[in-house]
Amino acid sequence: MDTNLPKTAHPRLVIIGCGFAGLRLAQQLKHDPVQVVVIDRHNYHNFQPLLYQVATGALEADSIAYPIRKIFAGQKNFFFRLADVERVDPATKLVHTNIGEISYDYLVIATGSLTNFFGIESLERNAMQIKSIPNALNLRSYIFQNFEKALLKSDPEQRQALLNIVVVGGGPTGVEISGSLAEMRRTVLPKDYPELDLSQMKIILVEAGPALLGPMSKKSQDDALRYLQNLGVEVRLNTGIKRFEECRAYYSDTEFIPTENLIWAAGVNGAALPGLPEATITRNKRINVNQWNQVEGLPGIFAIGDVANMVTEDMPKGLPMLAPVAQQQADHLAENFRRLAKGQQPEPFKYFNKGVMAIVARNKAVVDLPKDLHFNGFFGWLTWLFVHLMTLVGFRNKVVAFIDWAFSYWNSDKALRLIIRPFNRRDMKDDRGKRAAEHQAATPEYNPTPPAIQTPAA
Incomplete structure (x- = not known):
């Protein structure tokens, strides 16, 4: 007992x-x-808002996790059980x-x-998600594994399916990871994969509703859409994914997007x-x-x-x-x-509503504050960075995240393009x-x- x-x-x-x-x-x-x-x-606290940066190689996993026992070291009335x-x-x-x-x-x-996969079994079985650190590491490995496979394919349809990335869900997570992937396509992937024609790579953000960032203001929704489109993300509003199987993301009974990479960020x-x-x-x-x-x-x-x-x-x-x-x-x-x-x-x-915010890419973010205050762009991006940096647990994590962000900003590079553990989608079921x-x-x-x-x- x-x-x-x-x-x-x-x-x-x-x-x-x-x-x-x-x-x-x-x-x-x-x-x-x-x-x-x-x-x-788990024996660690996980800072979920930055999971997408682990998935896209901007941060390492230990930058957003902190041991629970270390957080409470010295608290005499505290006990932890894994x-x-x-x-x-x-x-x-x-x-x-x-x-x-x-x-x-x-x-x-x-x-x-x-x-929440809304009862769609093929999505639950095949789609990638980013609710945990293992999810984020699996996604990062899987994306880069598929780029390695694309180098070996002579069939253009098979190569296209390996390159295409479909993100389902136009909330903050879907917008942020779409923007991060678009930046990676522009600044990082051409250096690693000069043999691939990355102009053929499509990043498609699918949202079932009429706008991105549903709970935010109309200004933020419009700004986010504009930022993503300028980055080359194809945004499809009023569109739902009905099933995902055999490298096809079906948005109607017969119409589909060829892809091996479907990231589910549509609900919880x-x-x-x-x-x-x-x-x-x-x-x-x-x-x-x-x-x-x-x-x-x-x-x-x-x-x-x-x-x-x-x-x-x-x-x-x-x-x-x-x-x-x-x-x-x-x-x-x-x-x-x-x-x-x-x-x-x-x-x-x-x-007390202190406001909501979402980052799209470097120098591009949207912020809504109470009393209908809204700002975007570089100042919004700085605000987002500051708030998330201060909310991270542990002084070391704050310092490491700041250094990684500064390096990526001035160098336009993400150094953490590592396939630590090859990932098989058949093993993806979230226990x-x-x-x-x-x-x-x-x-x-x-x-x-x-x-x-x-x-x-x-």
Whole structure:
């Protein structure tokens, strides 16, 4: 029981997931009389907004990852367990993992999100994704492997399929990776592959909606589209990919784009856990929470970050799945735990929108701030760099990322064009997504009344 965790007179708060939300909450509770136990299936914190730069060779993986134990070195109330969570049991207040059971007094679910393929099996089986560091490294290897294969092909159709890259999804991830690939095609690939006619290489960004960067302003949408088109990216709006098989990305029953490289950035689901009442899980696998981030009907269990679905008057579809939301929820929940410990009533959460931004390429970015403030271009690009640099965990990572960016800017080169481990697309199945689907299907019926904890009624 409890995987060798020490006994304590203080309440035990178990946090599942060490992304933006889980990391911030554990840090905020550093000096509180509570035992903080973090469970994660990786021993590092992953800075997801820069995964696309790992995939395109602008940064190495260890520039955006930082060991969890090193982050919390010296925090005496912190304990970490490397494990896969199999299910939670609110009735017994236990978290079941592959290394054993862990009891809790308070439970915070901060599991983030998983890629959503919208039930299209051929895409789930064959498309590349960039939700994790292994995903990004696989994508980088796969793209360069296909360029090596293209050198050997005499058939122009086979060579074209190896060169073409299709990005599905016009959100920030899709826009950013499309722009990065277009820059690579212009400045990097001609040096490495002078034998290939790279004018034949197509980068195609496919978006099912009528505009790129849907949540952003019309100005940002138009600017992003213009930047990408100037870089030579073919943008297809109001277009969806129906299936992807036999090196063909079908956007209708008969029409297709020949490609071996399809990058899926079109949607995400919340990473809800088995064991929660079915009524608390939304259609996109997020967990319904009230204004105190408490899971509906389960006192003592909370959800924050991407997995939490908090509906407000301003956002009837739930707060956006963004890092600032996760961090603000973590800060607020830490303060509410202090209030509960003092016998006070917790305060409702209010999201402060600090703005959104997306980078397209060097000197090209778009930024939306509150009160309809918008700017772009070089100043937007500097703003994006500064915000992401400051948000990176660890002084070393900040320095390394800054040096790599400065080198790439002045040299117009990306030195990390390495095929570290040859990648086979048949081995691509994301085991986390597979397990999440299996667990969701196997979630048992939940009936018992959970033990009461001092939390206001929803």
